[in-house]
Amino acid sequence: MSTTSPEQGAASTVPxxxxxxxxxxxxxxxxxxxxxxxxxxxxxxRVLLSNGEQLLVAIALPAIVLIGLRLLPIGRLEGAQxxxxxxxxxxxxxxxxxxxxxxxxxxxxxxxxxxxxxxxTTPLGRDGYLAGKILATLLVHVVQVLVLGLLAVALGWxxxxxxxxxxxxxxxxxxxxxxxxxxxxxxxxxTEAVLAVSNLVFxxxxxxxxxxxxxxxxxxxxxxxxxxxxxxxxxxLLRACLAGGDVTGGSIIVLMxxxxxGSLAVARWFRWTSV
Amino acid sequence: MTDDITAPATTAAAALRIEDLTHSYGxxxxxxxxxxTALRGQVTxxxxxxxxxxxxxxSCATGLLRAGGGTVEVLGRxxxxxxxxxxxxxxxxxxxxxxxxxxxxxxLLRYGASLHADPLDVEQVAEHLGIDDFAGTLVRxxxxxxxxxxxxxxxxVGRPELIFLDExxxxxxxxxxxxxxxxxxxxxxxxxxxVLTTHMMDDVVGLADAVCVISGGRTVASGSVQDVITAHxxxxxxxxxRAVAHGVDPAAVPALETELRDAAARHxxxxxxxxxxxxxxxxxxxxxxxxQDAADQAGPTR
Numbered sequence: 001m002s003t004t005s006p007e008q009g010a011a012s013t014v015p016x017x018x019x020x021x022x023x024x025x026x027x028x029x030x031x032x033x034x035x036x037x038x039x040x041x042x043x044x045x046r047v048l049l050s051n052g053e054q055l056l057v058a059i060a061l062p063a064i065v066l067i068g069l070r071l072l073p074i075g076r077l078e079g080a081q082x083x084x085x086x087x088x089x090x091x092x093x094x095x096x097x098x099x100x101x102x103x104x105x106x107x108x109x110x111x112x113x114x115x116x117x118x119x120x121t122t123p124l125g126r127d128g129y130l131a132g133k134i135l136a137t138l139l140v141h142v143v144q145v146l147v148l149g150l151l152a153v154a155l156g157w158x159x160x161x162x163x164x165x166x167x168x169x170x171x172x173x174x175x176x177x178x179x180x181x182x183x184x185x186x187x188x189x190x191t192e193a194v195l196a197v198s199n200l201v202f203x204x205x206x207x208x209x210x211x212x213x214x215x216x217x218x219x220x221x222x223x224x225x226x227x228x229x230x231x232x233x234x235x236x237l238l239r240a241c242l243a244g245g246d247v248t249g250g251s252i253i254v255l256m257x258x259x260x261x262g263s264l265a266v267a268r269w270f271r272w273t274s275v
Numbered sequence: 276m277t278d279d280i281t282a283p284a285t286t287a288a289a290a291l292r293i294e295d296l297t298h299s300y301g302x303x304x305x306x307x308x309x310x311x312t313a314l315r316g317q318v319t320x321x322x323x324x325x326x327x328x329x330x331x332x333x334s335c336a337t338g339l340l341r342a343g344g345g346t347v348e349v350l351g352r353x354x355x356x357x358x359x360x361x362x363x364x365x366x367x368x369x370x371x372x373x374x375x376x377x378x379x380x381x382x383l384l385r386y387g388a389s390l391h392a393d394p395l396d397v398e399q400v401a402e403h404l405g406i407d408d409f410a411g412t413l414v415r416x417x418x419x420x421x422x423x424x425x426x427x428x429x430x431x432v433g434r435p436e437l438i439f440l441d442e443x444x445x446x447x448x449x450x451x452x453x454x455x456x457x458x459x460x461x462x463x464x465x466x467x468x469x470v471l472t473t474h475m476m477d478d479v480v481g482l483a484d485a486v487c488v489i490s491g492g493r494t495v496a497s498g499s500v501q502d503v504i505t506a507h508x509x510x511x512x513x514x515x516x517r518a519v520a521h522g523v524d525p526a527a528v529p530a531l532e533t534e535l536r537d538a539a540a541r542h543x544x545x546x547x548x549x550x551x552x553x554x555x556x557x558x559x560x561x562x563x564x565x566x567q568d569a570a571d572q573a574g575p576t577r
Contacts, residue, residue, distance in 0.1 A: 028434045029392040030363040039389040047377040109376060118373025118426075121337045123359040123390045123433075273339075 030123030040132025062094040075213040084243035092211040099178035107186035108194030166241040180262030187270030205231035230258040290437040290468030295345035305331040307492035323489035366435030381410035391433035419446035
């Protein structure tokens, strides 16, 4: 605690707006839009990466999936290296964990704690908050890809440049689809329900929604259903890019529809307060 | 979004002007014709019981809620349509803190400052409010008073012209509370308009230049603390006269008081010797709230 007297402290903390004109400062103004969004993205990314539970979901869990699918004879495609199918499943898991589960939980708590209300009164505003959040998610994804990619290389993955480039648009589309769904859950449900739903949906989608295992490994009756899930479409597209699977227009359309529908639903139904 | 900060306010001294404001949450009418003005260079306190409509009024004034009817003008603008240039001129400390629980105190304060072009010196603000004592602590581990200090720092770090403070001294120890009161006073003295929402009468009596008493979504009394007390007592047949006696020997005070009471008795009046303080204002508030409390107990009316 400072030993400054209240009077001295107040005077030094609050510069005069009247009196000596030479002491005046410019009128209050916002920082440039780009700086505001970058500041928010940096804060969100730091919070995500410095939280043990979030790191477990973002890095440790996908790493376990990678090692497990590399070693166990499950979830493989004919003609593809086990590490390739394992990495496709891992990156899908990592994307859903960060874009959907982590964002839903963090945003749900922000909503309950009044952060969304406060942010809306600052120069950042609601649109800046969302832009910063999306940027933070992409930053965390980059960290995930680097860590998990290096682990995959250690386990025998030898990537081609073309397949790495092909993954980028799939990754972005998946981030929009699952990010908007995460925000929708956070903006509609109570915080306790957000925790339960986002974790449950994550486990179900990864284990049984076409992420860890190719659609072809499901019973024939479930093919159509899994293909229509955003996770199924994401899993198929990642396998097509990384494990030489077939690229289907249907998967692209399904993921695009989820991304568009999710974004529209957020714009329509997201609630910024918990009242 | 257009927002010209050089445009003059429509009312020179009024930073906040609310007239006949209404707002409903579904069938519940939270504001029912509220009128309020907050001047630059003054601390204006909003008083009233929980559910009176204070938070809803502040939410309309900060652009969080759209006014159902009436006029809300903040620094000459409609806050609902205002952009970042306008929001940079208004600081807000909301009731539940609004602090990201996963961040650290100083990290959050630096972030808040980075949203402004020319913020206050973060280190100075932190030192003055004692935030440097818990700079590296996660927000979710802070005590209530520490959170209040951080929320207050975030509200004023952008050097706002108008500041909304919701229960700014709640949960603070006496030394910090005193420091925060001085800070709020200095904000007004340097030209800012401060709108204070509080249940702490000490804060009001010690700080507020003007008070606005809200009940049932309406303004039921407004003016200076002394004006509100006096007007209410005159209404009840009680006249309050404030006198300051200089050069009185402390030992002679009881005799002086007796003579004053005797003089009043000769005019058929009973004299109470008291200063206008927190207890007086609290008593007036409770009186003013009584009709609303009775209506609430009678059943839902909104």
